[in-house]
Amino acid sequence: MSGKNAGRVNPVYTAQLGHYRDAQAAFASERSGDPEWLVGLRANAIDRFAEIGFPSTRLEEWKYTNVAPIAKDALVLRDGDAPEIEGAESLSSAIARDPEALRARFARCPASKDRAFALLNDAFLANGWWVSVPTNADVGAPIHLRIDGAAAGEVLHPRVLVDVAPGARATVVIELEGGPGLTNLVADIEVAANASLDLVLLQASEGDARGEAGFQVSTASARVARDGRFRSHTLTTSGTLVRNDLDVLLAEEGADCELRGLFLGSGSRLIDNHSAVDHAVPHCNSRELYKGILGGRSKGIFRGRVLVRPDAQKTDATQSNPNLLLGEGAEIDTKPQLEIYADDVKCSHGATVGQLDEDAVFYLRSRGIGVAEARALMILAFANEILDALPEGVASDAVAKGLQAVLEEATS
Amino acid sequence: MLVIKNLHASTGGTPILKGIDLEIAPGEIHAVMGPNGSGKSTLANALSGRPTTEITEGSVLFEGKDLTEMEPEIRAREGIFLAFQYPVEIPGVGNNYFLKASVNAVREHRGQPPLDAMDFLTLAREKLKLVNMPNELMNRPINAGFSGGEKKRNEILQMLLLEPKLCILDETDSGLDIDALREVAVGVNALRSPDRSMLIITHYQRLLDYIVPDQVHVLSDGKIVRSGGKELARELEETGYGWIEQQAASGASK
Ligand SMILES: Nc1ncnc2c1ncn2[C@@H]1O[C@H](COP(=O)(O)OP(=O)(O)OP(=O)(O)O)[C@@H](O)[C@H]1O
Ligand SMILES: [Mg+2]
Numbered sequence: 001m002s003g004k005n006a007g008r009v010n011p012v013y014t015a016q017l018g019h020y021r022d023a024q025a026a027f028a029s030e031r032s033g034d035p036e037w038l039v040g041l042r043a044n045a046i047d048r049f050a051e052i053g054f055p056s057t058r059l060e061e062w063k064y065t066n067v068a069p070i071a072k073d074a075l076v077l078r079d080g081d082a083p084e085i086e087g088a089e090s091l092s093s094a095i096a097r098d099p100e101a102l103r104a105r106f107a108r109c110p111a112s113k114d115r116a117f118a119l120l121n122d123a124f125l126a127n128g129w130w131v132s133v134p135t136n137a138d139v140g141a142p143i144h145l146r147i148d149g150a151a152a153g154e155v156l157h158p159r160v161l162v163d164v165a166p167g168a169r170a171t172v173v174i175e176l177e178g179g180p181g182l183t184n185l186v187a188d189i190e191v192a193a194n195a196s197l198d199l200v201l202l203q204a205s206e207g208d209a210r211g212e213a214g215f216q217v218s219t220a221s222a223r224v225a226r227d228g229r230f231r232s233h234t235l236t237t238s239g240t241l242v243r244n245d246l247d248v249l250l251a252e253e254g255a256d257c258e259l260r261g262l263f264l265g266s267g268s269r270l271i272d273n274h275s276a277v278d279h280a281v282p283h284c285n286s287r288e289l290y291k292g293i294l295g296g297r298s299k300g301i302f303r304g305r306v307l308v309r310p311d312a313q314k315t316d317a318t319q320s321n322p323n324l325l326l327g328e329g330a331e332i333d334t335k336p337q338l339e340i341y342a343d344d345v346k347c348s349h350g351a352t353v354g355q356l357d358e359d360a361v362f363y364l365r366s367r368g369i370g371v372a373e374a375r376a377l378m379i380l381a382f383a384n385e386i387l388d389a390l391p392e393g394v395a396s397d398a399v400a401k402g403l404q405a406v407l408e409e410a411t412s
Numbered sequence: 413m414l415v416i417k418n419l420h421a422s423t424g425g426t427p428i429l430k431g432i433d434l435e436i437a438p439g440e441i442h443a444v445m446g447p448n449g450s451g452k453s454t455l456a457n458a459l460s461g462r463p464t465t466e467i468t469e470g471s472v473l474f475e476g477k478d479l480t481e482m483e484p485e486i487r488a489r490e491g492i493f494l495a496f497q498y499p500v501e502i503p504g505v506g507n508n509y510f511l512k513a514s515v516n517a518v519r520e521h522r523g524q525p526p527l528d529a530m531d532f533l534t535l536a537r538e539k540l541k542l543v544n545m546p547n548e549l550m551n552r553p554i555n556a557g558f559s560g561g562e563k564k565r566n567e568i569l570q571m572l573l574l575e576p577k578l579c580i581l582d583e584t585d586s587g588l589d590i591d592a593l594r595e596v597a598v599g600v601n602a603l604r605s606p607d608r609s610m611l612i613i614t615h616y617q618r619l620l621d622y623i624v625p626d627q628v629h630v631l632s633d634g635k636i637v638r639s640g641g642k643e644l645a646r647e648l649e650e651t652g653y654g655w656i657e658q659q660a661a662s663g664a665s666k
Pocket of ligand 1: 424425
């Protein structure tokens with residue numbers, strides 16, 4: 001790697017920047033009446049995006065996930081408005097109702113900085129919801145946000161804001177229907193003192209069975225205040241190329257987070273889960289469990305960063321990423337990334353990669369259970385640890401369908 | 413019922429069984445004893461179809477059908493049951509779900525209608541009582557966290573539910589306390605019938621006090637080196653297996 005071309009990046013990552021600039025200009029001129037801060041936010045974002053382009057595999061964070069299939073095409077914006085849902089206000093309604101409150105809320109979102117996909121979402125920000133759970137409210141049934149899939153050649157940039165006020169409890173499901181195009185979700189979450197939120201990110205498109213699943217990128221960040229509790233459940237069974245980023249800041253003492261995930265790969269899919277937990281203060285707990293089941297020639301990537309800042313004594317952090325490889329050609333790349341700057345902490349991590357336990361499969365068969373069902377039972381058993389912990393009222397049917405595809409591939 | 417002729421089998425490419433001949437008639441109880449590593453479990457595995465045990469020579473007929481070509485689940489449905497020496501733990505699969513699936517797979521093979529959840533539960537409760545197991549064990553994952561004794565009882569429970577024609581017990585008595593041993597024996601004896609055969613692998617006479625064998629075989633280095641009546645088990649317990657080596661040594665010096 002010498003010579004003056006060593007620094008050159010594959011041009012595919014910048015090939016469509018002109019297209020996105022033009023598309024954003026057209027989008028902005030249609031929305032010239034929007035509040036000034038919002039117009040400015042979009043303009044700054046497209047400028048920055050045009051400078052950096054799509055992330056190349058030269059970037060450490062994107063080393064194993066090549067987004068060239070996304071970057072190469074001039075994806076057309078699928079415009080549209082989020083429907084009103086009980087418990088969730090559409091962003092367009094919030095803009096009209098109280099633009100100042102929305103401005104204040106956006107001011108608290110972490111800056112997209114050099115995150116290309118988040119910048120692109122900023123640049124086309126219009127569509128999405130603001131969920132606010134009032135103080136001490138206990139929302140029983142999950143608030144279910146369903147986002148339609150993007151058609152071939154299209155891109156969608158949904159934005160979700162979730163605020164759980166002090167003492168409140170809620171479950172929010174973000175269901176990404178998926179489609180052959182790109183869904184580029186950004187979510188920002190605030191869990192206030194003594195509040196509790198279960199967030200389910202469901203990437204389990206039925207269209208997948210018809211070979212229609214496409215690209216899914218999500219960038220989520222959550223901040224948890226004193227004695228607040230945040231649990232996330234990221235369930236991925238569809239998409240040919242999926243990248244999820246989840247950043248959690250445990251901002252005040254007693255904050256607690258549990259990040260759970262299940263990803264199923266079949267065919268030649270790629271599923272990349274990146275998470276980062278920031279223990280900023282003492283006495284916080286984080287638990288992380290992501291399980292991967294990979295069949296066919298699919299590929300999984302897991303990166304779990306845990307940062308324990310110098311002040312964050314008495315941190316208790318665990319991370320675990322067990323994986324089941326079912327296909328000869330399936331792959332997993334898993335890496336914990338612990339950065340611990342405090343000394344009085346408990347941190348542990350473990351990643352395993354295994355095949356189905358053939359002794360167990362034989363045990364089931366020796367009791368009359370057919371080989372395909374025995375294998376399916378074992379795979380389900382592995383997945384159930386995640387599915388069993390889903391919040392009440394969240395059906396795992398969609399996931400079960402995704403499992404079916406993996407099972408069929410694994411047992412055929 | 414079972415006719416084994418010149419059976420040779422290997423595990424991981426190593427020959428373990430080196431020519432076994434054994435016939436078990438309907439209703440008969442045969443005990444197999446022998447030193448550690450002599451191939452007793454390998455024989456049980458060969459009969460039940462464990463994929464890692466490869467039959468390299470010989471034949472096994474079960475009710476006239478060639479077993480060597482049969483998938484393990486088909487053998488189970490045909491009526492062969494192995495109570496494992498080391499039952500595996502399967503966290504994540506509920507005992508209840510598993511046993512019902514298992515019972516119904518066997519029933520379907522026999523042309524019987526499947527049991528619904530209620531009927532299955534009634535049946536399971538009845539059998540649980542027989543082996544003195546608490547009903548809660550049904551709600552736990554298969555063998556996960558079970559004590560050694562509970563695992564063995566769970567094997568017998570499965571056997572009671574499936575009502576096999578040939579019961580193979582691989583050291584089901586090992587690691588059981590006196591009471592548990594008696595309970596397991598009660599379970600096994602409940603299955604005694606003129607058309608059900610048993611192959612009992614054990615190191616000890618004590619199980620055979622409850623379940624009296626018609627024949628006792630001694631396995632050594634993959635071969636049956638001696639067969640006899642029930643008194644042979646008691647003799648072995650007194651004399652141990654030292655005589656086998658002497659016999660082999662004198663055989664070699666001839
Ligand atoms: N994968 C393998 N490769 C090679 N040898 C093996 C393998 N698995 C088992 N064996 C050997 O096969 C032999 C027979 O084992 P087996 O379990 O049948 O003995 P056993 O008579 O049941 O002994 P025990 O009384 O201790 O239960 C042993 O010497 C064992 O080490
Ligand atoms: Mg053994």
